[in-house]
Amino acid sequence: MTHQINWEFPQALEDEAIYILRETAAQFEKPVLLFSGGKDSITLVRLAQKAFYPGKVPFALLHVDTGHNFPETIQFRDWLVNNLGLDLIVRNVQDSIDQGKVQEETGKYASRNALQTVTLLDAIEEGKFDACIGGARRDEEKARAKERIFSVRDEFGQWNAKMQRPELFDILNGKINIGENVRVFPISNWTELDVWNYIRREKLEIPSIYFAHEREIIERDGLYWPYSSYLNTTADEVPFRQKVRFRTVGDMTCTAAVLSEADKLEDIIAEIMEAKISERGARIDDKRSEAAMEKRKQAGYF
Amino acid sequence: MEVLRIATSGSVDDGKSTLIGRLLYDTNSIPQDKMEALHAASKRKGLDFTDLSLLTDGLVAEREQGITIDVAHIYFSTPTRKYIIADTPGHIEYTRNMVTGASNAQVSLILIDARKGIVEQTHRHFFIANLLRIPYLVVCVNKMDLVEYNEARFNQIVEDFQQLLASADFKGQEVKFIPISSLYGENVATRTGSINWYQGPTLLDYLEQVSFDHEDSRHPARFPIQSVIRPRTTEYHDFRGFAGKVASGHFNVGDEIISLPSGQKSRIKTIEQFEKQLSTAHARESVVITLEDEIDSSRGNMLVKTGNVPEQRKEITANLCWMDQQKLVNGKTYLLQHGINRVKARVQQIHFVIDVTSNQHIDGKVEMGLNDIGNVTLKTAQPVFADIYAENPANGAFILIDEFNNTTVAVGTLI
Numbered sequence: 001m002t003h004q005i006n007w008e009f010p011q012a013l014e015d016e017a018i019y020i021l022r023e024t025a026a027q028f029e030k031p032v033l034l035f036s037g038g039k040d041s042i043t044l045v046r047l048a049q050k051a052f053y054p055g056k057v058p059f060a061l062l063h064v065d066t067g068h069n070f071p072e073t074i075q076f077r078d079w080l081v082n083n084l085g086l087d088l089i090v091r092n093v094q095d096s097i098d099q100g101k102v103q104e105e106t107g108k109y110a111s112r113n114a115l116q117t118v119t120l121l122d123a124i125e126e127g128k129f130d131a132c133i134g135g136a137r138r139d140e141e142k143a144r145a146k147e148r149i150f151s152v153r154d155e156f157g158q159w160n161a162k163m164q165r166p167e168l169f170d171i172l173n174g175k176i177n178i179g180e181n182v183r184v185f186p187i188s189n190w191t192e193l194d195v196w197n198y199i200r201r202e203k204l205e206i207p208s209i210y211f212a213h214e215r216e217i218i219e220r221d222g223l224y225w226p227y228s229s230y231l232n233t234t235a236d237e238v239p240f241r242q243k244v245r246f247r248t249v250g251d252m253t254c255t256a257a258v259l260s261e262a263d264k265l266e267d268i269i270a271e272i273m274e275a276k277i278s279e280r281g282a283r284i285d286d287k288r289s290e291a292a293m294e295k296r297k298q299a300g301y302f
Numbered sequence: 303m304e305v306l307r308i309a310t311s312g313s314v315d316d317g318k319s320t321l322i323g324r325l326l327y328d329t330n331s332i333p334q335d336k337m338e339a340l341h342a343a344s345k346r347k348g349l350d351f352t353d354l355s356l357l358t359d360g361l362v363a364e365r366e367q368g369i370t371i372d373v374a375h376i377y378f379s380t381p382t383r384k385y386i387i388a389d390t391p392g393h394i395e396y397t398r399n400m401v402t403g404a405s406n407a408q409v410s411l412i413l414i415d416a417r418k419g420i421v422e423q424t425h426r427h428f429f430i431a432n433l434l435r436i437p438y439l440v441v442c443v444n445k446m447d448l449v450e451y452n453e454a455r456f457n458q459i460v461e462d463f464q465q466l467l468a469s470a471d472f473k474g475q476e477v478k479f480i481p482i483s484s485l486y487g488e489n490v491a492t493r494t495g496s497i498n499w500y501q502g503p504t505l506l507d508y509l510e511q512v513s514f515d516h517e518d519s520r521h522p523a524r525f526p527i528q529s530v531i532r533p534r535t536t537e538y539h540d541f542r543g544f545a546g547k548v549a550s551g552h553f554n555v556g557d558e559i560i561s562l563p564s565g566q567k568s569r570i571k572t573i574e575q576f577e578k579q580l581s582t583a584h585a586r587e588s589v590v591i592t593l594e595d596e597i598d599s600s601r602g603n604m605l606v607k608t609g610n611v612p613e614q615r616k617e618i619t620a621n622l623c624w625m626d627q628q629k630l631v632n633g634k635t636y637l638l639q640h641g642i643n644r645v646k647a648r649v650q651q652i653h654f655v656i657d658v659t660s661n662q663h664i665d666g667k668v669e670m671g672l673n674d675i676g677n678v679t680l681k682t683a684q685p686v687f688a689d690i691y692a693e694n695p696a697n698g699a700f701i702l703i704d705e706f707n708n709t710t711v712a713v714g715t716l717i
Contacts, residue, residue, distance in 0.1 A: 008303040010384050018588035019547040022528040023642065026601055050576040051588070054541060055533040138375045145374045164372065166398055166625050168405040168713045170547075171639055171701050175708035189305075189386055191377050 005273050009197040014047065017186040019170065020149055021051040024131050024184045025058045027174035031131035031184070032089070034120075035061040037073035038249035039206055040135030042080070043187060043195050046202055048133075049084060060087035062127070064120045066112040067094045068230045068251040076207040091123040108220075108232045111253040121157045124181060131174070133184045139191045149188050155179035196269045210268065212245045212260045223256040247272070304514060305384045309407035309436070311400055311427035316415040317444045321484035322376055322389055323354020325506065328491035331378035351485075373403045382510060397658075397673035398625035400430050401713060405699070409438040409512060411505075416449045416481075420462045425659040428463075432470045433621060433675070433715070435695060438512050439477045442505060446497060447483040453499045456481045469661055472692070480505055521585070522612070522689065523551030524697045525559075525605040526641045531590055543574065543590035544599060549641060550689075550696040551607075553583045553591065558608045561599040562687045567608065568593040585696065602643040604687045612697065614685035617650070620714035621691075623675045626704065630670040630678075630712065637703040638682055646683040647702070653677040677717070691715035 024031050033048060035041045048057045063077060081088040093112050096102045101122070102115040124132060138145045148167050153159060165173060174182055187195070199206060216227040216239040225231060226246075227239035230253050244257035245268070262268045310318055326332050332340075337352075344353040376387040388403035390396065404410060410431035414424055431439055441463055449455045460479045467477060481500050482489040488496050491506040503511070531543040553559070557570045573580040574590045583589045591605065599605070606612065618638075624630050630649060638647035654663040655676040663677075670676050691698030695715075702712040 006303055006379065006381050010303045010305045012305045012586065015547060015586055015588040019528070022545055022588070026529050026642070051545070052531060053574075053576050053590075054535075054538045054543075055531045139377045142374070145376065146372045165710045166402040166713070168402055168701055168710070169696075169699050170406070171641065171699070173639060173701060173703055173708070173710045175637070175703055177708055189375065189377070191379070191384075193379070194384070 005270060006193075007197060007200070007269070009194060009201045013187070013190055013194055014050075014198070016170070016189065017047045018051040020172065020184065020186040021048055021133070023172045023174065024133060024186075025052070027172070028131035028182070030127070030129050031059040031133060032062045032124075032127060032129040033057075033059055033133040034135075035063045035077065035088070036135070036249060037063070037069070037077045037207060038135070039195055039199060039210065040137065040187065042204055042206055043190075043198055044133060044135045045080065045084070045086070046198075046204055047186060057084075057086055059133070060089050062089045062091070062123060062129070062132070064116045064123065065090050065092050066116050066251050067092060068112050068228075068253050070207070070209050070226070070246075070249065070252055072207045072209045073249055076205070080205070089123070089127065091119050093119045095119070096122065106232075108234055110232050111251055113251055113254045117157070124157070129181060130176065131182045131184050133186065135187055136183075136185050137190050137192070137195070138185075138188050147185065147188070149185055150174050151183045151185065152176060153181050153183060157181075159183075192272060193269065196265070196272060200265050200269065207249060209246045209249065212243050212263045214241055214243050215257075216240070217242050217244060217257055224259065226252050226255070226257055228252045303379075303382075303384055305386060306409065306509060306512065306514075307386045307388065307407045308409045308411055308509070309388045309390060309400075309404040309431070310411045310413070311390055311403075311423075311430075316413045316418075317355075317484050318389065318413050319355030320353075321413060321442065321444065321482070321490065322387060323356075324484045324487055324490045325387075326376070326378050327354060328487060329378050329380060329506070354484075373399050380506070380510060385509065397426065397430070397675070398623065400427065401434070401623045401625075404430050404434050404436060405713065407434075407436050408514070409440060409509065410436040411440045411442060414441060414443050414459055414463075416443050416445045416452075416455055416459065419459050420466070422659045424463075425466065425661075428466055428470070429656075429658040429661065429675075432472050432475065435472050435474070435692065437475060439475045440505065440508060441477065441479045442484075443479065443481045444484055446481045446488065447486055451481070451483075451488075451496050456500075478502070478508055480508065521550040521694045521696065522610040523553050523557075523607045524549040524612070524687075524689075524694070525553060525583075525591065526643065527599055527601055527603045527605065528642055529601050530599070541592070542596070543592045544605065545588075545590050546605075547588045548583050548585050550585050550694050551610075552585060553605075553607070555581050559593070559605045560608055560611055561597055562604045562606060562611070563614060563685055564598060564603070566595075566597040566599075568595040568597050570594075604643075606687070612687045612689050614687060616682050616685050618647075618680045618682065618686065618688070618700075618714075618716060619653075620678060620680065620700070620716050621656075621675065622670070622678045622702075622712050622714040624670040624672060624712050626709060626711035627672055628704070628711070629672075630674075632668050635705065636711065637705055638680065638686070638700050639703060640686045640688050640700040641697070643686065644703075645686060647680045650679045650681050653679065678714075680714075688716050690717065692717070 093115050096119045102118045150172050217224045218237045218239050245260040262271045343356050374389045390400045390403035412427050488494045489504045527544045528546045571594045572592045573583045635648045652667050654665045655667045689697040698716045701710050704711045
């Protein structure tokens with residue numbers, strides 16, 4: 001069935017997100033914005049810029065670099081922070097590997113996605129960040145649908161689904177005990193379409209891999225994987241060139257491409273509305289089990 | 303595009319999750335891969351139909367027990383509206399979650415199993431929706447397929463529900479009754495023709511035409527200051543703006559305002575939204591307000607218009623819903639957070655606890671337990687600029703925070 005596309009961004013969502021960001025800056029001593037280079041964190045940066053204008057964004061961006069990022073994402077990240085005059089902190093998963101805190105996965109499904117949790121938790125501790133602002137949305141996944149806007153984590157970064165604080169009206173309680181920190185999700189109530197419509201309305205730049213481009217890929221388990229030196233391939237997995245784009249920005253080892261000709265924002269949005277596969281369906285890390293996301297969240301995953 | 307927030311409530315097995323699944327399904331909001339996962343999961347459970355309830359029961363514990371234990375948020379949109387559903391469980395032990403889900407809703411959706419009629423949980427749901435003054439109430443009489451789509455059965459339930467309405471404190475709710483079958487999709491988003499005696503709108507048609515609460519214009523103007531923006535850059539050297547979200551009413555450039563608690567007066571010089579200059583800030587808009595005069599205001603203060611100033615209260619009487627395992631103790635000090643403003647508060651007296659299924663007051667209580675709703679008086683250390691909830695809901699609610707473990711332990715509405 002064909003969808004009628006609504007190009008209008010619901011303004012109430014921006015007002016709500018700005019309110020949340022201002023509460024975060026006011027209620028916490030040292031917030032930080034978790035930046036992945038993906039469209040959701042780009043949206044957060046825009047919201048932060050608007051929330052404190054004409055003042056400066058009162059917190060830094062933290063990027064946990066797995067070392068397996070798309071080069072286009074890193075280029076974009078550096079361009080963005082320069083252009084907007086933001087502070088950027090980068091922490092590397094490679095360092096956690098070198099320190100022996102985590103071990104590289106092996107086999108053809110090896111990815112550093114699970115490893116980055118350790119690097120993130122170390123960075124939070126080192127930077128004494130009491131609030132980490134993230135671009136997670138409740139529509140992405142069903143365990144996320146239950147997460148609060150101010151989501152309290154214990155000192156191991158763990159999320160306890162059964163012990164969540166109630167959130168009433170728009171009243172946000174950011175009081176925490178020593179050792180705890182809070183994950184803040186200002187765009188909790190946005191859907192994927194809302195984010196795209198916002199990017200369109202605000203005329204935001206996004207990394208080029210979101211648009212259709214030709215690249216080397218392999219086919220595995222019915223999904224198109226970007227071919228790179230980070231991906232462990234078997235002999236029969238021969239890379240070929242194909243016009244594709246990415247719906248999310250993750251690691252090159254765990255983000256599948258979709259066949260696409262969409263090279264304009266409008267085409268991307270139209271494609272999403274017609275899409276037969278949901279957004280996280282192209283995230284290989286979620287496919288591991290039905291409860292994959294909830295388990296990772298309990299372990300402190302973002 | 304407008305956003306409509308709906309709170310659903312229902313008993314464990316009255317088909318609430320199926321109804322939501324049905325709404326998503328009929329508005330094409332379920333992507334193909336999720337649909338396939340749903341088919342497969344249903345098959346694994348030995349079901350001969352696709353269990354749409356599996357879409358929303360998100361947590362492992364819930365999938366195991368087959369119940370919903372927290373507030374889940376579900377999103378769908380039509381060409382005209384974006385919908386946010388807060389799906390809350392109906393068990394008595396989850397009253398606090400129901401209150402949480404209902405606190406942001408414009409529509410309360412109450413489900414009744416056509417075979418069972420009004421049950422204890424229906425009373426509780428209705429009580430909470432009424433207490434929080436949710437403007438629209440949709441009563442869906444579900445599982446009509448299991449009573450042969452019988453009109454008399456539906457009418458009986460409507461009549462029973464009218465009695466509930468008659469006993470309610472707040473009479474201003476618009477109430478709509480719709481006979482549905484969420485399993486077969488009857489009257490959810492479409493008609494299948496099984497209920498030809500019902501001429502009214504389907505659930506979705508009804509939601510699409512619910513008119514938005516524009517009575518904000520009659521609510522007093524309230525602007526809680528979240529922070530003061532002072533860039534101190536060359537370009538904005540003398541800029542001093544108050545950042546916040548309009549809680550209620552509206553403000554215009556040129557309006558005379560009073561800053562609370564200082565009582566200092568000034569006029570609005572500009573209303574700014576990033577690089578845009580606005581002439582009016584409406585309710586729920588996040589803006590920055592600058593004033594003609596340098597006045598001393600900071601976070602937690604409130605800008606209001608002259609001529610409609612809230613009472614500065616140090617004693618508050620409220621309906622309180624207790625949400626914590628540890629009981630409310632008479633005489634104990636908590637932190638009271640009204641909007642963004644925190645003050646110390648002590649519980650002076652518990653007047654009575656309400657039996658939400660019979661609407662009876664139980665006097666002589668000295669404590670309140672998890673999921674109790676009662677009537678209390680609190681004394682605050684500093685004045686609070688709150689309105690009576692019935693007169694201005696957006697400025698009439700607060701939470702209580704435990705000073706020792708920092709948890710949110712209660713929500714209250716001023717009376």
